[in-house]
Amino acid sequence: MVDYHASNSQASSGGPAVYMDPREQENDWDRDLLLDPAWEKQQRKTFTAWCNSHLRKAGTQIENIEEDFRDGLKLMLLLEVISGERLPKPERGKMRVHKINNVNKALDYIASKGVKLVSIGAEEIVDGNAKMTLGMIWTIILRFAIQDISTAPYKNPTCTHTHTQPRQQLDVIWKDGLAFNALIHRHRPELIDYDKLRKDDPLTNLNNAFEVAEKYLDIPKMMDAEDIVGTLRPDEKAIMTYVSCFYHAFSGAQKAETAANRICKVLAVNQENEHLMEDYEKLASDLLEWIRRTIPWLENRAPEKTMAEMQQKLEDFRGYRRVHKPPKVQEKCQLEINFNTLQTKLRLSNRPAFMPSEGRMVSDINGSWHNLEGAEKGYEEWMLNEIRRLERLDHLAEKFRQKATIHESWTDGKEAMLTQKDYETASLSEVKALLRKHEAFESDLAAHQDRVEQIAAIENTRMEILDYYDSPSVNARCQKICEQWDALGSLTQSRRESLERTEKQLESIDELYLEYAKRAAPFNNWMEGAMEDLQDMFIVHNIEEIQGLITAHEQFKSTLPEANKEREAIQAIQAEVQKIAQYNGIKLSGGNPYTTITPKSIDDKWHKVEQLVPQRDRALQEELAKQQSNDHLRRKFANQANIVGPWIQTKMEEIGRISIEMNGTLEDQLVNLREYEQSIIEYKPNIDQLEGDHQLIQEALIFDNKYTAYTMEHLRVGWEQLLTTIARTINEIENQILTRDAKGISQEQLHEYRTSFNHFDKVRGQHSLCMPCLGDAEFARIMGIVDPNNSGAVTFQAFIDFMSRETTDTDTADQVIASFKILAADKNFITAEELRRELPPDQAEYCIARMAPYSGPDAKPGALDYMSFSTALYGESDL
Numbered sequence: 032m033v034d035y036h037a038s039n040s041q042a043s044s045g046g047p048a049v050y051m052d053p054r055e056q057e058n059d060w061d062r063d064l065l066l067d068p069a070w071e072k073q074q075r076k077t078f079t080a081w082c083n084s085h086l087r088k089a090g091t092q093i094e095n096i097e098e099d100f101r102d103g104l105k106l107m108l109l110l111e112v113i114s115g116e117r118l119p120k121p122e123r124g125k126m127r128v129h130k131i132n133n134v135n136k137a138l139d140y141i142a143s144k145g146v147k148l149v150s151i152g153a154e155e156i157v158d159g160n161a162k163m164t165l166g167m168i169w170t171i172i173l174r175f176a177i178q179d180i181s182t183a184p185y186k187n188p189t190c191t192h193t194h195t196q197p198r199q200q201l202d203v204i205w206k207d208g209l210a211f212n213a214l215i216h217r218h219r220p221e222l223i224d225y226d227k228l229r230k231d232d233p234l235t236n237l238n239n240a241f242e243v244a245e246k247y248l249d250i251p252k253m254m255d256a257e258d259i260v261g262t263l264r265p266d267e268k269a270i271m272t273y274v275s276c277f278y279h280a281f282s283g284a285q286k287a288e289t290a291a292n293r294i295c296k297v298l299a300v301n302q303e304n305e306h307l308m309e310d311y312e313k314l315a316s317d318l319l320e321w322i323r324r325t326i327p328w329l330e331n332r333a334p335e336k337t338m339a340e341m342q343q344k345l346e347d348f349r350g351y352r353r354v355h356k357p358p359k360v361q362e363k364c365q366l367e368i369n370f371n372t373l374q375t376k377l378r379l380s381n382r383p384a385f386m387p388s389e390g391r392m393v394s395d396i397n398g399s400w401h402n403l404e405g406a407e408k409g410y411e412e413w414m415l416n417e418i419r420r421l422e423r424l425d426h427l428a429e430k431f432r433q434k435a436t437i438h439e440s441w442t443d444g445k446e447a448m449l450t451q452k453d454y455e456t457a458s459l460s461e462v463k464a465l466l467r468k469h470e471a472f473e474s475d476l477a478a479h480q481d482r483v484e485q486i487a488a489i490e491n492t493r494m495e496i497l498d499y500y501d502s503p504s505v506n507a508r509c510q511k512i513c514e515q516w517d518a519l520g521s522l523t524q525s526r527r528e529s530l531e532r533t534e535k536q537l538e539s540i541d542e543l544y545l546e547y548a549k550r551a552a553p554f555n556n557w558m559e560g561a562m563e564d565l566q567d568m569f570i571v572h573n574i575e576e577i578q579g580l581i582t583a584h585e586q587f588k589s590t591l592p593e594a595n596k597e598r599e600a601i602q603a604i605q606a607e608v609q610k611i612a613q614y615n616g617i618k619l620s621g622g623n624p625y626t627t628i629t630p631k632s633i634d635d636k637w638h639k640v641e642q643l644v645p646q647r648d649r650a651l652q653e654e655l656a657k658q659q660s661n662d663h664l665r666r667k668f669a670n671q672a673n674i675v676g677p678w679i680q681t682k683m684e685e686i687g688r689i690s691i692e693m694n695g696t697l698e699d700q701l702v703n704l705r706e707y708e709q710s711i712i713e714y715k716p717n718i719d720q721l722e723g724d725h726q727l728i729q730e731a732l733i734f735d736n737k738y739t740a741y742t743m744e745h746l747r748v749g750w751e752q753l754l755t756t757i758a759r760t761i762n763e764i765e766n767q768i769l770t771r772d773a774k775g776i777s778q779e780q781l782h783e784y785r786t787s788f789n790h791f792d793k794v795r796g797q798h799s800l801c802m803p804c805l806g807d808a809e810f811a812r813i814m815g816i817v818d819p820n821n822s823g824a825v826t827f828q829a830f831i832d833f834m835s836r837e838t839t840d841t842d843t844a845d846q847v848i849a850s851f852k853i854l855a856a857d858k859n860f861i862t863a864e865e866l867r868r869e870l871p872p873d874q875a876e877y878c879i880a881r882m883a884p885y886s887g888p889d890a891k892p893g894a895l896d897y898m899s900f901s902t903a904l905y906g907e908s909d910l
Contacts, residue, residue: 070266071165073258077269078168080253081176081276085112088856096168097161103133106156110140113175115857130157138167146174169268176275205270206259208236214274215243218281222247233260248280283853290850291869297842298874300380301904307373308385314366315391321359322399325351329406332413338421345414349726352407352747363400364755367393368762375766379773381843381905384819408744415734422732426570428505431489435508437563438482442515448472449522464544464624469526471548471626476523478556483516543611547604548626554597555628558636561587565643572734574658581651588644598637605630661733668724669738675717676741679749682711686756690763697771701764708757718750784830844905851897860885860894 075096083092086105089112093099100106102125107118119136122129134153142148148170155163204210207230216223222243228236237256244250253273259265335341370393373385387393453465486509564587571577605623622629689707693700725743728736770776776784818825854869855861861882866875878900885894 069258069262070269071161073254073262073266073269074165074169075161076255076258077253077266077272078165078172080251081172081272082109082168084251084276085109088112097159097164100134100164101157101159102130103135103137103153103156106137107133107140110137110171113171114140127157141170141174144174146170169272172268172272172275176279177271205265205274207233208238208240208256208259211240211244211274211277212236214277214281215240215248218284219247244277244280248277250276250280283856286853287869290853293842293850294847294854294878295870295874297847297904298870298877300376301382302874302877304373304377304380304382304385307369307376308387311366311369311373311385312388312391314362314369315387315396318359318362318366318396319391319399322403325355326403326406329403329410334417335421338418338425341414341418341421345418345729348411348414349729353722360751360754363396364758366396367755368758371759371762371766372769375769379770383905404748411744418732419734422570426568427489429568431486431505431509433567434482434486434489434563435512437559438479438486438512441479442519445519446515446522449519449526461624467545467548467625469523471552473523473527474549474552475556476519478553483512486512543604543608544623544625547601547608547623548628550597550601550604551626551628551633554594554601555633555636557594558633558640561640562636562643565640565647569654571654571658574655574662577651577655577658581655584647584651591640591644595637598633601633602630661728661731664724664728664731664733665736665738668721668728669736669741671717671721671724672739672741672743672746675721675746676739676749678714678717679746679753682753683749683756686753686760690760693764697764697768701761701768704757704761704764708761711753711757718746721746844901847901847904848898851901855897859887859889859898860891861897862891862893862895864893866895 079093079096082096086092086109089108091105091108093105104121107121111118118140121133121136131153134156138148138151138153148167151163151167151170156167209228209230212223212225212228216225223239228239234256237259241252241254241256245252253276254265254269335344370385370387377383377385489509569580571580608623686707689704695703721743816829818829851861852858854865856865863875863879866878869875870878878897879895881903882895882897882900884890885896887894
């Protein structure tokens with residue numbers, strides 16, 4: 032316990048008791064000077080201003096230095112403000128004992144800081160002893176404010192350390208005002224034009240320094256220039272107190288600048304990371320939106336009515352594959368790269384990992400992409416099946432129309448012929464002729480039964496079930512043909528019965544005409560069938576099918592000589608009729624009464640058959656050439672695909688080996704990988720060539736290829752995976768470089784990390800062998816860091832982060848809070864005005880927009896909570 036009532040020579044002589052710093056003992060002033068009224072006046076003004084410069088932080092001030100400290104309350108408050116520590120709780124009573132106890136608490140605190148007080152007692156302070164009070168305040172100033180101050184290098188001022196200067200130099204150092212201006216100019220040169228100051232004008236110099244300090248440095252005016260100039264020797268204590276305020280102002284400014292720089296660096300990192308997060312979110316949203324719009328289009332299975340419309344759908348799909356999808360593949364790859372780079376930067380800056388908004392994780396995008404590719408595959412298969420269906424329908428419909436047209440042409444006028452009553456007025460021979468003619472017609476009718484059955488068979492394929500767009504008209508036409516056929520049967524039967532009733536009255540018949548008619552009718556029908564077959568449409572898909580049609584055609588041609596003999600025999604019958612008629616002088620009236628088939632019509636049809644045969648030959652040969660061309664396209668695609676497919680597989684395996692067996696520096700690896708990537712990109716023309724060959728195959732409607740197991744879809748997926756894999760490998764090296772540079776990892780350490788990682792990567796299960804030596808808790812902690820998702824796999828990047836994180840020098844939330852506290856002048860909150868004054872405009876506004884209002888007990892209007900803001904920058908785990 033310090034004896035505050037001890038006496039010394041100064042106290043007994045009535046002079047103020049002062050704290051005797053060992054540095055001051057050699058410069059102890061004369062006691063008489065301490066009683067100088069001018070000095071006391073200067074001390075009162077300076078010490079009062081100094082105390083108020085601190086008390087205003089607590090929202091109070093003093094007016095009279097010896098009166099306002101008598102109860103000890105403001106004295107204790109002053110010590111708390113300048114020290115930043117809490118003193119014992121003061122007593123609130125008004126009695127003298129309460130005041131003495133409060134002053135003693137203040138003096139005890141001063142003594143606890145190693146300060147030796149001489150003859151300063153609580154009673155003198157309570158009694159308002161001005162000398163004692165001034166001595167006590169000087170003791171406090173010496174302990175908490177006086178520091179070494181240097182103004183070199185400047186002309187005129189020669190001071191170095193103020194408290195060590197002899198008293199006789201004070202008038203030289205401070206009286207002319209140059210030293211005060213030098214102090215300001217040393218730290219804030221823009222405030223003082225030092226070269227324009229004159230040593231012979233001290234009053235102007237002092238007023239200039241004091242006004243600048245009060246206006247720009249927040250240092251209250253503690254002395255009057257007139258008092259300094261008008262005094263032989265200004266009071267050293269007042270001068271030193273004033274000078275200490277300059278030092279603390281500049282020291283605080285330097286601390287604030289350091290704090291502001293730290294905050295700016297942290298905010299810049301955070302702003303860049305937020306920008307990367309926003310870019311990721313936008314790119315992910317755009318990609319997912321594109322997938323969302325595209326999948327319904329790919330899942331649309333609304334069939335088209337015609338072949339041309341379906342082929343246009345297929346062409347649109349090819350355009351999507353060639354033009355629209357490739358950029359999205361690159362965007363997806365870039366998105367993954369950006370995500371990995373962002374996470375690396377967040378780890379390096381000690382920030383929480385980035386969690387994209389719901390539904391925008393990389394896994395979500397991969398899942399949507401998988402659904403997209405599934406929809407693509409189903410869409411293409413559906414379109415090809417639809418094209419086959421429409422091709423079959425078009426073929427059936429055209430075949431139906433062709434046969435129906437031929438049949439309708441044959442039936443034209445038959446109903447009128449069958450319903451006429453010509454036999455009622457005919458002679459016997461004419462009736463017999465009509466009967467024979469009817470028999471020939473029945474033979475012809477029976478021959479046409481096969482065509483009607485073919486027409487019905489086409490319709491019976493249920494074209495409406497196959498969704499043929501014109502099936503109603505086909506069905507109606509078939510129904511009309513069948514109804515007409517039934518009517519012809521009934522009319523035929525009715526006419527036969529009528530003729531047979533008349534036949535009994537008919538006599539002879541010309542056997543030759545009858546034979547002609549009987550042989551001509553089937554031959555004529557055979558020729559019509561041959562013409563129909565020779566003009567029949569055909570559709571094939573390979574060489575074997577067209578060769579089968581060519582073989583059948585050759586077999587048909589082999590029967591032509593025999594058919595020609597039959598034609599000549601039929602024509603010989605007609606010639607015999609003419610010969611007999613001419614020989615017997617018979618005048619034939621009209622043609623053969625038993626048939627409408629004339630020798631001329633037989634010859635005309637025969638010549639038509641002869642013309643159609645070579646036309647059929649050409650059509651079959653053209654189709655053969657087409658199928659041979661298709662086979663060439665298959666072989667051409669297969670030859671290239673059988674090279675590209677294994678090449679892609681080999682490159683994928685090489686990349687896998689490269690990612691494990693990387694040698695040289697990271698920069699060397701990066702250069703090699705980029706060269707390797709360039710070699711892969713330069714292979715792109717081979718993929719483009721395959722795409723061109725594949726398009727030719729699809730345009731030719733080729734649906735199979737027996738020469739290769741590779742499809743264009745498989746090759747596209749392989750190529751995209753190859754590009755994505757090499758890009759990911761390059762990004763991994765870039766992130767390792769970023770980690771190495773940020774964490775100061777040497778190349779040798781990286782090599783050691785890679786060797787260890789590859790060893791455990793090859794020897795699966797070795798991680799578990801480390802558990803006994805680490806302990807379950809420690810192993811669980813490490814795995815929680817390197818594998819936070821419990822995936823069972825540890826990436827090399829996570830391995831590096833763990834190995835280096837203990838030695839990484841990064842800004843922490845505590846450091847940022849401490850920096851804000853400096854800018855806030857030790858307050859628990861900060862104002863927008865202070866942020867705008869200390870930080871660049873963009874970063875100041877960034878903080879203001881994100882800081883929540885401060886709600887502590889000492890809150891003021893406009894106060895902002897910088898602690899919560901700093902915590903949010905790093906996440907709760909950091910604090």
